[in-house]
Amino acid sequence: MKKLLTFFLFVLFLIMTVNTVNAVEITFWTHEDPNRTEIENRYIMEFEKANPGVTVKRVTNSSTKIQELVLTAFAANQGPDIFNMSIEDEYAYIVNERLAPIDFEAAGYPSLQAVYDAYVPGVLDPVTYKGNLYGLPLELTNWCLYLNKKVFRDVGLDPEKDYPKTWEEMVEVSDKIAIRDGEILSRRGFDFRYPYYLVSMVPMVEQLGGKLISDDGKTAIVNDEAWLKFLKFMQEWGPNGKILGSPTYANARKLFNKDNNDIGMCLTGLYQQGRIRNDNPDFYNSGEWMVVPFPVFEDAVKDVPAAYYGHYYMVNGQKPIENQKMAWKLIAYMLSHGEEYLTKVNIVIPTVKLMESETYKSMPYSKVFADDMAKGHVVYYAESSAEIQSLIREAVESVMLAGTSPEDALKTLKRKAQEVLEEG
Amino acid sequence: MSKRKTKYSIERKKAQWGWIFVAPSLIVFAIFNFYPIFNAFYTSLFKKKLLSLKAPTFIGLHNYAYLLNSPDFWNSIRATVVFTIGTFIPLLIFSLLFAVLIMSRKRFQKFFQMAYYSPAVLSSVVAAAIWLIIFDPRGLANQWVNLMMNTPGIDHKWLANSIMVQLSTMLVYGWKYVGYFTIIFIVGLASIPKSIYEAARIDGGNQWKNFWYITLPLLKPTTILVSIMSMLQCLKTFSTQYLFTQGGAPLAPINVITMNVYHTAIRDHRIGRASAMSIILFIIMLFFTWVQFRSSRADEISY
Secondary structure, eight states, X not given: OHHHHHHHHHHHHHHHXXXXXXXXXXXXXXXXXXXXXXXXXXXXXXHHHHSTTEEEEEXXXXXXXXXXXXXXXXXXXOOOSEEEEEHHHHHHHXXXXXXXXXXXXXXXXXXXXXXXXXXXXXXXXXXXXXXXXXXXXXXXXXXXXXXXXXXXXXXXXXXXXXXXXXXXXXXXXXXXXXXXXXXXXXXXXXXXXXXXXXXXXXXXXXXXXXXXXXXXXXXXXXXXXXXXXXXXXXXXXXXXXXXXXXXXXXXXXXXXXXXXXXXXXXXXXTTHHHHHHHHOHHHHHHTOEEEEOOOBOTTOSSOOOOOBEXXXXXXBTTSOHHHHHHHHHHHHHHHTTHHHIIIIIOOOOOBHHHHTSHHHHTSTTHHHHHHHHHHOOBOOOOTTHHHHHHHHHHHHHHHHXXXXXXXXXXXXXXXXXXXXXXXO | OHHHHHHTOHHHHXXXXXXXXXXXXXXXXXXIIIHHHHHHHHHTTEEOBTTOOSOOEEOXXXXXXXXXXXXXXXXXXXXXHHHHHHHHHHHHHHHHHHHHHHHHOSSOHXXXXXXXXXXXXXXXXXXXXXXXXXXXXXSHHHHHHHHHHTOTTOOOOTTTSHHHHHHHHXXXXXXXXXXXXXXXXXXXXXXXXXXXXXXXXXXXXXXXXXXXIIIHHHTHHHHHHHHXXXXXXXXXXXXXXXXXXXXXXOSGGGOOHHHHHHIIIIISOBHHHHHHHHHHHHHHHHHHXXXXXXXXXXXXXXX
């Protein structure tokens, strides 16, 4: 009896030891996207089945909240195994060496070069640092102009011909579409996506010949004339100018899906199509919406569309090596379903294979997005990009809402941005 | 012998037990309050990035010197002072008025107490979210004001104008906390003996005189307590301003110190500088707490 008990305890100990050795728990933090959650939960189940002993905890939060959560977790050395954010927020993790470089073998590639070859040239540049690759793109997004044809026809405009090609036309068209009760807008023609100044507003300055940072990287806010013209344009746009829009009105992109006759146009990416289909299938199927390129100023010196940005999956370098390997394996497994991400979530994983596929080419308006992307550049990313973005926001808000003159706003922006650049 | 007696006197034993009883709370308080304060002060002496694994650089009081020369920081001091003064004075006046009003009623006292207190139960985030909808250009705030003032179509720019956005934050904060301080005043009013009013009535005092010459003077400790509590609360304000800026309101007019601390640490990753800012806020609050102790000691009232 005693021998039997000893044997039983030995076997139990052995099982527990083996389980402990093989058990790997991967924590995976990402932003909310119901369409993506549905397919990724399935991939995770399949992955866990194919890799016994591995459990994956996928946690979602809003896209703004996730930045704070990941940051504070990393600051306490308790970051998740896998996370993703936009590159301008992720870059600080790369330069502070908090990440694990890709394990190409675990990810199923014969060499590091093979990883680069699998993706569209240049898209891995933002995550390449000191010869190492630190991320794989979940999506590469650029914004074009979505417009509601019914709203256009309502004011006697032909959406196919009269859509705004320039920012000056945008003012004219928006003024026609706008319905005002005195100073209060009940229908806007178009409105900007205000929190994202680097993606859509810096390119407007670049169209006029301005730059955020000089080529030698030493000067911030280059070409005062271009910046002033941009700031004057925004001042005119706002509630103290022509009353065409304001950051305090409801988000144009979200209103667009509802087709409630309260917005004519908005700026957003290809992914919006999946969201329209989910939120308002009737509108999606009606054919009453279309996508046109990002406008340019009439006297633009360069044709610069909205900057494109990437969300990259990254792996925490402070986790045990087994977790890192397993994390890269999971990332590669999920990203191998590029076509399903495209058709169900409308996000573009920029692999050569997907971009050349019929699935991508047959997506509504994918050519408009592809053409704009070919002309554009990646969003400004640096360790201090979030800080720089907030300074541009401050300048735009001060001219639009606080009554500051564009000259004074520019002076403040230049001083602060230069200080940030020099402090590093 | 006499020494032994002193050592083991009843008072001494009582004091020992007292220490034993308060020790757990003192330990918890030290861990969760004193340690973060000392740690923040220590961190404020370094140039430290939140994500950096490199050892932080000791820079002494440079972060403090930087802040004292920073127009942004002085704007935050301005925003905090304007908000605090603009909020705690109306809070004090209205909570006292509501308390007197409720106490003067013979019926529905409990109902009014609950009604005024209910916003304080709401989380600040929910409260700000509700008010964001009200302050939308097409929202109820514009509709009500335009109806009352017969000014159709005017956008009062509740969140889109430097002065209005400051007023809006004060309004939301006042709405949320007026009930809380009303309850404190009600407790203060209830503790004033009725016999004093009865004596005043015999002497021919009317209600107005009673309020000025009995209620207000006897309520002085409560008034000081409420004024200091509300002032400290206002100095720590964050969530209303944070949510309003998320809703598109301009940052500069309402960039209170706590917001600046948050942005410096979370957005800019400069934890050393953010710690210095929080220490300065702590010193300001400590000063007002000292004022509270001084004032309350001078105004102790016994009936």
